[in-house]
Amino acid sequence: MTYRLLYWPGIPGRGEFVRLPLEAAGVAYEDCGVERGGDAVVSYLEAQKDHPAFAVPLIETDEGERIAQVANILAYLGPLHGFAPGDARERRFLNQVQLTIADMVEEAHNTHHPVSSGAYYEDQKPEALRAANDFRETRIPKFLGYFESIAAANPSGWLVGDAWSYGDTSLRHLLQGLTFAFPKRMAKVAGDYPAIHALSDRLGQLERLGAYEASDRHQPWADGIFRHYPELDG
Amino acid sequence: MTYRLLYWPGIPGRGEFVRLPLEAAGVAYEDCGVERGGDAVVSYLEAQKDHPAFAVPLIETDEGERIAQVANILAYLGPLHGFAPGDARERRFLNQVQLTIADMVEEAHNTHHPVSSGAYYEDQKPEALRAANDFRETRIPKFLGYFESIAAANPSGWLVGDAWSYGDTSLRHLLQGLTFAFPKRMAKVAGDYPAIHALSDRLGQLERLGAYEASDRHQPWADGIFRHYPELDG
Numbered sequence A, B: 001m002t003y004r005l006l007y008w009p010g011i012p013g014r015g016e017f018v019r020l021p022l023e024a025a026g027v028a029y030e031d032c033g034v035e036r037g038g039d040a041v042v043s044y045l046e047a048q049k050d051h052p053a054f055a056v057p058l059i060e061t062d063e064g065e066r067i068a069q070v071a072n073i074l075a076y077l078g079p080l081h082g083f084a085p086g087d088a089r090e091r092r093f094l095n096q097v098q099l100t101i102a103d104m105v106e107e108a109h110n111t112h113h114p115v116s117s118g119a120y121y122e123d124q125k126p127e128a129l130r131a132a133n134d135f136r137e138t139r140i141p142k143f144l145g146y147f148e149s150i151a152a153a154n155p156s157g158w159l160v161g162d163a164w165s166y167g168d169t170s171l172r173h174l175l176q177g178l179t180f181a182f183p184k185r186m187a188k189v190a191g192d193y194p195a196i197h198a199l200s201d202r203l204g205q206l207e208r209l210g211a212y213e214a215s216d217r218h219q220p221w222a223d224g225i226f227r228h229y230p231e232l233d234g
Helices: A016-025 A032-036 A038-046 A070-081 A088-112 A121-153 A166-181 A183-192 A194-204 A207-214 B016-025 B032-036 B038-046 B070-081 B088-112 B121-153 B166-181 B183-192 B194-204 B207-214
Strands: A003-006 A029-031 A058-060 A066-068 B003-006 B029-031 B058-060 B066-068
Touching: A003 A016, A003 A032, A003 A038, A016 A029, A016 A070, A016 A166, A016 A207, A029 A032, A032 A038, A058 A070, A066 A070, A066 B088, A070 A088, A070 A166, A070 B088, A088 A121, A088 A166, A088 B066, A088 B070, A121 A183, A121 A194, A121 B121, A166 A183, A166 A194, A183 A194, A194 A207, B003 B016, B003 B032, B003 B038, B016 B029, B016 B070, B016 B166, B016 B207, B029 B032, B032 B038, B058 B070, B066 B070, B070 B088, B070 B166, B088 B121, B088 B166, B121 B183, B121 B194, B166 B183, B166 B194, B183 B194, B194 B207
Parallel strands: A003 A029, B003 B029
Antiparallel strands: A003 A058, A058 A066, B003 B058, B058 B066
């Protein structure tokens, strides 16, 4: 089994939420955009017939099934490759947490593109200043406080169940993205969220994940979902 | 089996995506917010212990399981009550479509609250005018064209499989919401999307769904996700 991952090269983006658990679990996949360029992704999307995806990331299985939307991809891969709990009820909670992480990711993107995802940041700067202010003051504490309460209540220290899951890799990437985009603010509030920072640190010690993050397969921060504009960091 | 639905009263909101398939399939549920008021929802959320929800809607089962996030709730209920396909691959595609509908719902909300979901519309009007313009010109054609292509390609005329599913009820509500919020624009482009409008009309002829929509259980449009501000309709 080798999956094909379709996602834009040059940024971690939403594709990273799929790459991380695959890498950490040692599951083979071809990263088509990174290996063959963005044009390969465009061609792939244009050639879709039945069950098309609205957007990437998507994965294709050896049986030719195409699955898109991050939470949908992870809910499929997790139980097959051991990065989701065996218990169905726990898996539903994991999916719920993943969707809440996705909501925060969407709001983080909205801070620099509040008016139009198709227009330049420079053309929506006043709006972005207001949106980022609200995100820093209101949304970061609300979302991170929620994730903190879940990790702190779980004896294992992970988000769900007694082993790491795709929820943990997603939360680690979210924390890294927020720290890249809002370094001053994240440093200021880090002490408020010890359980999720500890969870992220433990995950970073997984041999395969560490090797991936140090490799050139790992896409650098660039103008993706998480962007560092100092003026948006307050 | 009687589910308890927790959601804010007075608006259809995200709760409506849960109510519609339950109503259309004749599944019993207690609409706690509508029946007991918003304070009951607040008390419920504050009393959450393990596996808390970040936000409503959530449902509680007879076994005491609490499930939140619309797509997660629907993925759970659909196979149990006959409003999701029996085939696992089709169910994954349905989940994918539901998540894409959720993305468009989020963008529709963003048109009137581009800067802060916690601030008044009146305090972000210039930003809202720009966001709504982009939504009307770019995002409505892109999203609705995608849903249209799926329904038009399916011999049954439904989004996925050969019977109505929660994807269809969600798409109907999305079309109704867009038509409420952007009546001029939606009238202008209606002819571009015959398959999804036909799907919505067929669904409205289901006896139970029609009875629900005519009943006083059905929450009126108000200042929820979909809002009608004439200046945002172009």
